[in-house]
Amino acid sequence: MTIRLVLAGCGNMGYAMLSGWLKSAKLEPQAVFVVEPNAELRQRAEHLGCRTAAEASAIPANAVPDLVVIAVKPQVIREVTAQYKRFGDGRTSFLSIAAGTPVATFEEILGELAPVIRCMPNTPAAIGKGMMVVFSNPLVSDDVRRFVAELLSASGVVTAIDDEGLMDAVTAVSGSGPAYVFHFIEALTVAAEKAGLPAETAKLLALQTVFGAASLAAEADEEPGVLRQQVTSPNGTTAAALGVLMGGDRLTKLVTEAVEAARLRSIELGK
Ligand SMILES: NC(=O)C1=CN([C@@H]2O[C@H](COP(=O)(O)OP(=O)(O)OC[C@H]3O[C@@H](n4cnc5c(N)ncnc54)[C@H](O)[C@@H]3O)[C@@H](O)[C@H]2O)C=CC1
Numbered sequence: 711m712t713i714r715l716v717l718a719g720c721g722n723m724g725y726a727m728l729s730g731w732l733k734s735a736k737l738e739p740q741a742v743f744v745v746e747p748n749a750e751l752r753q754r755a756e757h758l759g760c761r762t763a764a765e766a767s768a769i770p771a772n773a774v775p776d777l778v779v780i781a782v783k784p785q786v787i788r789e790v791t792a793q794y795k796r797f798g799d800g801r802t803s804f805l806s807i808a809a810g811t812p813v814a815t816f817e818e819i820l821g822e823l824a825p826v827i828r829c830m831p832n833t834p835a836a837i838g839k840g841m842m843v844v845f846s847n848p849l850v851s852d853d854v855r856r857f858v859a860e861l862l863s864a865s866g867v868v869t870a871i872d873d874e875g876l877m878d879a880v881t882a883v884s885g886s887g888p889a890y891v892f893h894f895i896e897a898l899t900v901a902a903e904k905a906g907l908p909a910e911t912a913k914l915l916a917l918q919t920v921f922g923a924a925s926l927a928a929e930a931d932e933e934p935g936v937l938r939q940q941v942t943s944p945n946g947t948t949a950a951a952l953g954v955l956m957g958g959d960r961l962t963k964l965v966t967e968a969v970e971a972a973r974l975r976s977i978e979l980g981k
Pocket residue numbers: 718719720721722723724745746747748751781782783784786790807808809830831832833885886
């Protein structure tokens with residue numbers, strides 16, 4: 711079968727996206743060629759039915775994929791992208807999910823004909839609940855834009871931006887964001903245990919509360935601030951807790967500081 715998509719890097723994010731694409735049947739597994747040096751990770755892709763290899767040189771010489779997805783760490787992005795230069799004649803489009811690395815880096819390595827899309831996904835993509843933000847260079851055709859949007863929609867919600875400069879902020883909010891929420895679950899679990907709940911119960915309550923609250927915020931017509939007020943009885947327990955979190959805008963300031971640290975690191979990774 712023709713190779714439609716090459717995935718370079720089948721680590722946490724590459725695998726999360728690939729499994730979503732295959733599960734939704736947007737892509738036949740035999741049409742995907744996965745390049746991953748780690749044998750164990752390669753096996754995961756084989757179990758999904760994909761063809762795999764440890765090196766890009768093993769991709770059949772006559773292959774002209776529609777899309778090459780670059781899903782390696784920013785630190786090795788230049789060296790890895792250079793291995794796909796032979797697909798830079800304009801017939802193949804490139805999709806990078808690397809934090810920080812600008813489209814110009816790919817244009818510089820692949821040449822002036824390469825259509826390049828930059829995408830910032832997040833790990834909930836593994837269960838079809840990701841947030842994917844895309845930015846494309848002008849060479850990306852409407853057909854490829856549609857194909858990529860359809861593919862990515864199997865991983866969750868897709869939105870496009872036309873100012874690449876915002877990608878560092880996107881990375882800091884939705885790319886890294888799941889980690890902030892996971893940490894909040896951890897913190898609520900610790901607090902629950904300190905309040906006397908058994909470990910299992912503490913974990914269940916923390917997790918289900920975050921899940922339920924996020925689901926309600928997504929489904930309800932009211933803004934999160936209104937939903938918060940609906941929980942908060944005057945002089946009640948929630949007001950006591952929010953006094954700690956919101957006093958002096960404590961949590962907002964802390965989260966803003968965290969997002970800014972991530973944004974600056976994204977800028978640094980792009981250099
Ligand atoms: N983990 C996350 O939540 C998110 C990650 N990203 C981006 O995704 C990219 C990958 O991140 P992770 O999946 O977390 O890292 P990871 O380390 O889990 O995956 C990277 C994979 O690339 C493989 N690799 C190394 N050299 C290679 C080569 N020459 N050819 C093919 N594969 C090679 C590694 O063996 C590894 O499995 C990064 O650029 C990161 O910025 C973007 C959004 C979210």
